[in-house]
Amino acid sequence: MPTPSLAALPIRRLTLRDLTACADLSQDRGWPREEHKWGFLLAAGKGYGIDDPEGGLVTACVVTEYGPYDQPDLGAIGMVLVAERHARQGVGRRLMQHVLSLMGTTPLTLHATPYGRPLYEELGFKVIGRAEMLKGHFTPGGSAPTVPTRAATAEDLAAILQLDEEVLGTDRTHLVTRLPAFADQLRVVEESGRITGYAAAWPNMETHVVGPLVARDTETAQALLASLATGTERPLRTDIDVRHEELRAWAKEHGLAPVAYNAVMTYGISELPGDWNRRFAPLTVAAV
Numbered sequence: 380m381p382t383p384s385l386a387a388l389p390i391r392r393l394t395l396r397d398l399t400a401c402a403d404l405s406q407d408r409g410w411p412r413e414e415h416k417w418g419f420l421l422a423a424g425k426g427y428g429i430d431d432p433e434g435g436l437v438t439a440c441v442v443t444e445y446g447p448y449d450q451p452d453l454g455a456i457g458m459v460l461v462a463e464r465h466a467r468q469g470v471g472r473r474l475m476q477h478v479l480s481l482m483g484t485t486p487l488t489l490h491a492t493p494y495g496r497p498l499y500e501e502l503g504f505k506v507i508g509r510a511e512m513l514k515g516h517f518t519p520g521g522s523a524p525t526v527p528t529r530a531a532t533a534e535d536l537a538a539i540l541q542l543d544e545e546v547l548g549t550d551r552t553h554l555v556t557r558l559p560a561f562a563d564q565l566r567v568v569e570e571s572g573r574i575t576g577y578a579a580a581w582p583n584m585e586t587h588v589v590g591p592l593v594a595r596d597t598e599t600a601q602a603l604l605a606s607l608a609t610g611t612e613r614p615l616r617t618d619i620d621v622r623h624e625e626l627r628a629w630a631k632e633h634g635l636a637p638v639a640y641n642a643v644m645t646y647g648i649s650e651l652p653g654d655w656n657r658r659f660a661p662l663t664v665a666a667v
Contacts (some may be wrong), residue, residue, distance in 0.1 A: 385470050390477050393426030400436045404460050411584040419561050437465050438474050443666045445549040453549050456489040457665025486647035490664035508643040514616040517608035518634035524602035531565040538574040546593050548652025564610045578603040589617040592660035597625045600659045617660045
C-alpha cells in the first residue's frame, strides 16, 4: 500500500488517550517528554493532530480558550510540534491554518521560538513583546523580601479567581481551578484580608516551573518566587515578561540564569488584555 501524502491525512481532535503519542512527539524533536504538562493542556484545552500511518503523530498542537465557553474572547496556541521525519514539508503550516479557521474571529496569542516565529509571521501573527526564560537553583542572599506569603487554601480559590481575571483580562477558571492538583505548591499574598498576589510551582521533568506569577508589584512577586524556592530542591524555571526588568535582574542575582527569549505574538489584537504590570509570568508559555 502506498503511503498517503501528508496533505491527504486528516486533522483530528486529540484527547488524553493521545498523551503518550504527544510525549513521544516532544521527545522526537529533542524536547523533554513533559507528560505532566501535556496532560494538563489536553484536559483544559483542545488538542489537534495528524496520525502517522506508520504510528505516532505527524504533528500536534493545543489550543486553550478563555472567556465564555460558547464564545471565547482569547485563545492561546502552544505545543506546536512536527515530527522530525516530516519537518519542512508544510504540515505545521497546514495545522496552524486549520486552527486559525476553527477559531474564526477569536483573538489568539502564542509564545514563539526564533525557529517558529517566521511561520507565525507569515500567517499574520505580530510580535508584541518578549519573555525571558530563566532557570537555576535559587540562592537566598541580600535583603530578603519582607512581604509575607502563605500556602493557599480552598477558601482562597474564589479570591484567586477574581484576581486572576482582573489581571489577565479574561476568565481562566478552567485552568486556575486545576492548579491545586497540577502544582506542587500554590502560595498567596494576603494584605488586609485581600489576596494581592499568587503563584504556583509545578513539576516539569527535573525542574519546578514558577507560573502563573501574578502580583501587585515587584516586591510581592519577589516574595512569592523566594517562598516557592524554599519548598523545593529542584532548579526553578520561569518565563518573565521582559518589561519586568527589576524582577529579572533580582532573579539573576539569586541564581537563575538566562536560557532563551521567546517572542510573545498575537493575532487579531494588538496587545493582550488585562494589566501587564501585575502579570509577571504565564502559567506556561503553551498557554497564558
